Amino acid sequence: MTQAISRIQRCAAAIALVAAVGCGDAKPMNIVLISLDTTRADHLGVYGYEKQTSPNLDRFAERATVYERAYSTSSWTLPTHASIFTGLLPMQHGAQSDPSSENRSLEYGVRPLAESFSTLGELLRDAGYRTGAVVGGPALRREFGIAQGFDVYDDDLTSPRDRLLGKRADQVSQAAIRLVEGFGSEPYFLFVNFFDPHAPYDPPAPYDHGLLDPDDKEHKVRLIGRLTAGDVSEPVDRYPADQREWIAGMLDAYDAEIRYMDVHLGHLLDAIAASPRGSETLIAITSDHGESFGEHFYLSHGAHLYEDNVRVPLLLRYPGASDGVRVAAQVQNHQLFPTLLAAAGVDVPAGVDARGLEVTGGDVLLEVRRSDLNVKFFGDFFDRDQMAIQSWPYKLVLRTTGERELFDLANDPAELHDLSTLEPERVAELVAKLRSEAASHPPMYEEADRPELRPETEEALRALGYLD
Numbered sequence: 371m372t373q374a375i376s377r378i379q380r381c382a383a384a385i386a387l388v389a390a391v392g393c394g395d396a397k398p399m400n401i402v403l404i405s406l407d408t409t410r411a412d413h414l415g416v417y418g419y420e421k422q423t424s425p426n427l428d429r430f431a432e433r434a435t436v437y438e439r440a441y442s443t444s445s446w447t448l449p450t451h452a453s454i455f456t457g458l459l460p461m462q463h464g465a466q467s468d469p470s471s472e473n474r475s476l477e478y479g480v481r482p483l484a485e486s487f488s489t490l491g492e493l494l495r496d497a498g499y500r501t502g503a504v505v506g507g508p509a510l511r512r513e514f515g516i517a518q519g520f521d522v523y524d525d526d527l528t529s530p531r532d533r534l535l536g537k538r539a540d541q542v543s544q545a546a547i548r549l550v551e552g553f554g555s556e557p558y559f560l561f562v563n564f565f566d567p568h569a570p571y572d573p574p575a576p577y578d579h580g581l582l583d584p585d586d587k588e589h590k591v592r593l594i595g596r597l598t599a600g601d602v603s604e605p606v607d608r609y610p611a612d613q614r615e616w617i618a619g620m621l622d623a624y625d626a627e628i629r630y631m632d633v634h635l636g637h638l639l640d641a642i643a644a645s646p647r648g649s650e651t652l653i654a655i656t657s658d659h660g661e662s663f664g665e666h667f668y669l670s671h672g673a674h675l676y677e678d679n680v681r682v683p684l685l686l687r688y689p690g691a692s693d694g695v696r697v698a699a700q701v702q703n704h705q706l707f708p709t710l711l712a713a714a715g716v717d718v719p720a721g722v723d724a725r726g727l728e729v730t731g732g733d734v735l736l737e738v739r740r741s742d743l744n745v746k747f748f749g750d751f752f753d754r755d756q757m758a759i760q761s762w763p764y765k766l767v768l769r770t771t772g773e774r775e776l777f778d779l780a781n782d783p784a785e786l787h788d789l790s791t792l793e794p795e796r797v798a799e800l801v802a803k804l805r806s807e808a809a810s811h812p813p814m815y816e817e818a819d820r821p822e823l824r825p826e827t828e829e830a831l832r833a834l835g836y837l838d
């Protein structure tokens with residue numbers, strides 16, 4: 371089934387490409403990449419959510435390839451976007467949290483994406499595309515490196531509200547529509563980051579009905595306190611009634627943010643369709659990470675690699691596609707890099723994995739580094755880096771503190787039953803596989819940019835096989 375789907379996808383791409391570049395003055399297809407920040411796949415209608423959060427995205431999906439089991443490469447904004455824009459894993463591009471970094475413009479140490487990398491923006495600009503971007507989130511401001519190659523990079527977050535909370539979807543879509551209008555009939559690459567589902571969950575009217583205060587410290591402290599006590603194998607529906615009610619209130623507000631964002635996503639999609647070469651446009655829509663609402667006694671994102679943080683929507687619509695296609699096997703959204711370049715007829719740079727989204731079912735590699743802000747707010751429990759390998763259906767999580775967890779995602783999608791002590795041979799096999807993957811994906815950023823490992827970190831990494 372997957373092979374058949376792959377052929378269909380490749381044919382659609384090839385036909386569109388030939389149609390675009392095969393005759394004289396024809397132009398290559400436009401490419402639009404949209405990231406829906408913090409948006410969990412399972413909170414969207416197209417992924418089976420029972421609430422009406424995403425009617426416009428659902429309509430888009432009717433003629434798109436929908437990847438049902440798509441993953442980001444990390445659990446927060448910068449490393450995942452850097453992966454999509456370079457085709458590299460966080461361990462290769464290095465754009466992630468780094469307590470030793472002097473860049474603290476997000477209130478914690480961050481290493482930006484280095485100028486040395488070839489990004490989608492640069493490669494498509496060099497291929498003759500006009501390039502423009504509008505970003506809603508502070509972690510994508512130009513100093514973090516995603517802006518490379520864009521003729522226009524709208525990261526205007528000058529008002530106090532925007533700098534803290536990001537830009538609203540109405541502003542993002544209006545700015546993106548102005549760019550589309552400006553591109554006219556010239557081939558373009560447009561990147562748009564909608565930020566609304568990110569905390570705080572505070573949608574504008576008429577989506578702001580009956581919301582609870584997500585910053586209620588009492589509940590937050592109680593939830594995360596249980597996580598740090600190591601008590602993680604309890605489903606949310608068994609929490610005390612007051613905590614369940616508080617979480618339900620947050621979920622309502624989060625869903626309302628998605629609904630509000632979807633309205634403006636719809637406006638942007640309509641404007642693209644109505645533009646001079648709208649029908650010659652490849653559109654990719656994904657998210658950079660999910661969000662935890664009490665699962666494993668955690669809230670927010672960026673501190674672990676559980677499903678609620680790393681499983682994301684991924685949809686791809688080629689010009690001329692007339693039917694929806696569902697792909698069940700797992701993929702990662704940095705596979706967009708070779709996929710989008712292929713659509714533009716651009717070669718993947720040397721040293722970058724060229725397997726696009728036609729290759730499904732491969733192992734998924736995940737990574738998140740410690741953030742000093744999390745350590746400061748939530749304590750020493752968060753003072754660790756994590757990696758995971760997902761060799762379907764098994765997922766192994768390793769922490770630099772030495773803990774490891776093994777889950778069977780097919781039988782335990784909520785990751786409540788750690789099998790690591792029951793299946794030591796499988797753990798050893800996956801540790802070896804992760805070690806091999808880490809060795810074959812060495813850092814590609816400058817030595818001088820690499821974080822200094824503290825002795826205890828180095829010792830733990832060595833014990834886990836990351837260092838020789």
Ligand SMILES: [Zn+2]
Pocket residue numbers: 407408446447448507658659
């Ligand atoms: Zn994000």
